[in-house]
Amino acid sequence: xxxxxxxxxxxxxxxxxxxxxxxxxxxxxxxxxxxxxxxxxxxxxxxxxxxxxxxxxxxxxxxxxxxxxxxxxxxxxxxxxxxxxxxxxxxxxxxxxxxxxxxxxxxxxxxxxxxxxxxxxxxxxxxxxxxxxxxxxxxxxxxxxxxxxxxxxxxxxxxxxxxxxxxxxxxxxxxxxxxxxxxxxxxxxxxxxxxxxxxxxx
DNA sequence: GCTCCGATCATCT
DNA sequence: GATGATCGGAGCT
Numbered sequence: 001x002x003x004x005x006x007x008x009x010x011x012x013x014x015x016x017x018x019x020x021x022x023x024x025x026x027x028x029x030x031x032x033x034x035x036x037x038x039x040x041x042x043x044x045x046x047x048x049x050x051x052x053x054x055x056x057x058x059x060x061x062x063x064x065x066x067x068x069x070x071x072x073x074x075x076x077x078x079x080x081x082x083x084x085x086x087x088x089x090x091x092x093x094x095x096x097x098x099x100x101x102x103x104x105x106x107x108x109x110x111x112x113x114x115x116x117x118x119x120x121x122x123x124x125x126x127x128x129x130x131x132x133x134x135x136x137x138x139x140x141x142x143x144x145x146x147x148x149x150x151x152x153x154x155x156x157x158x159x160x161x162x163x164x165x166x167x168x169x170x171x172x173x174x175x176x177x178x179x180x181x182x183x184x185x186x187x188x189x190x191x192x193x194x195x196x197x198x199x200x201x202x
Numbered sequence: 203g204c205t206c207c208g209a210t211c212a213t214c215t
Numbered sequence: 216g217a218t219g220a221t222c223g224g225a226g227c228t
Contacts, residue, residue: 053220054213057214060213060214062212062213076212076213076220077212078211078212078219078220079209079210080210080211080212080219081209081211081221081222082221082222084221101220127222128220128221129221129222130222167220168220169219169220169221170220171218
């Protein structure tokens with residue numbers, strides 16, 4: 001394991017995402033620290049390039065963090081109840097991100113269980129909304145540097161064998177086989193359950 | 203295991 | 216005013 005330099009995050013998110021599989025991210029919240037090992041990620045490119053990206057139509061107040069320094073946290077509120085977490089990629093001014101979709105808890109298991117009463121251990125961080133709750137990262141922490149406290153991030157020395165496929169839950173042109181930018185560790189229990197996307201009306 | 207469906211609201215049109 | 220990078224529960228196989 002090693003701590004990456006800032007420049008590591010300047011690469012294309014499609015290259016970056018698989019390199020982050022197996023990485024350990026920890027967050028020290030007021031009530032304690034939880035660390036997770038990433039097992040599923042999705043890459044999102046920027047303005048005009050990726051119809052599935054929040055940045056596709058340009059900069060807005062919500063997505064402004066993606067246009068800033070790489071290695072920071074882009075957090076957004078989804079479906080009226082979930083917080084999803086991305087790692088900003090590419091040089092400042094461009095806009096890209098890597099969505100953290102699934103992980104397993106490797107430290108602070110007792111705390112993670114307390115945050116998700118009644119949830120099985122393997123489900124604590126299996127899914128993007130669940131992942132943010134297990135870590136204890138609120139929306140307001142968006143924009144923070146993942147390379148500085150209260151965060152820490154360690155990556156593997158060598159990439160792991162991984163699988164690739166279409167992104168989950170992305171509708172319209174950004175879904176489907178044209179953008180096979182979902183990366184996961186085959187067989188890992190932290191990989192989110194695949195949800196078949198709804199077919200177009202007949 | 204699977205499918206269907208409602209919750210719930212910031213964001214953008 | 217509609218949509219969505221989701222989740223959990225109900226009910227079925």
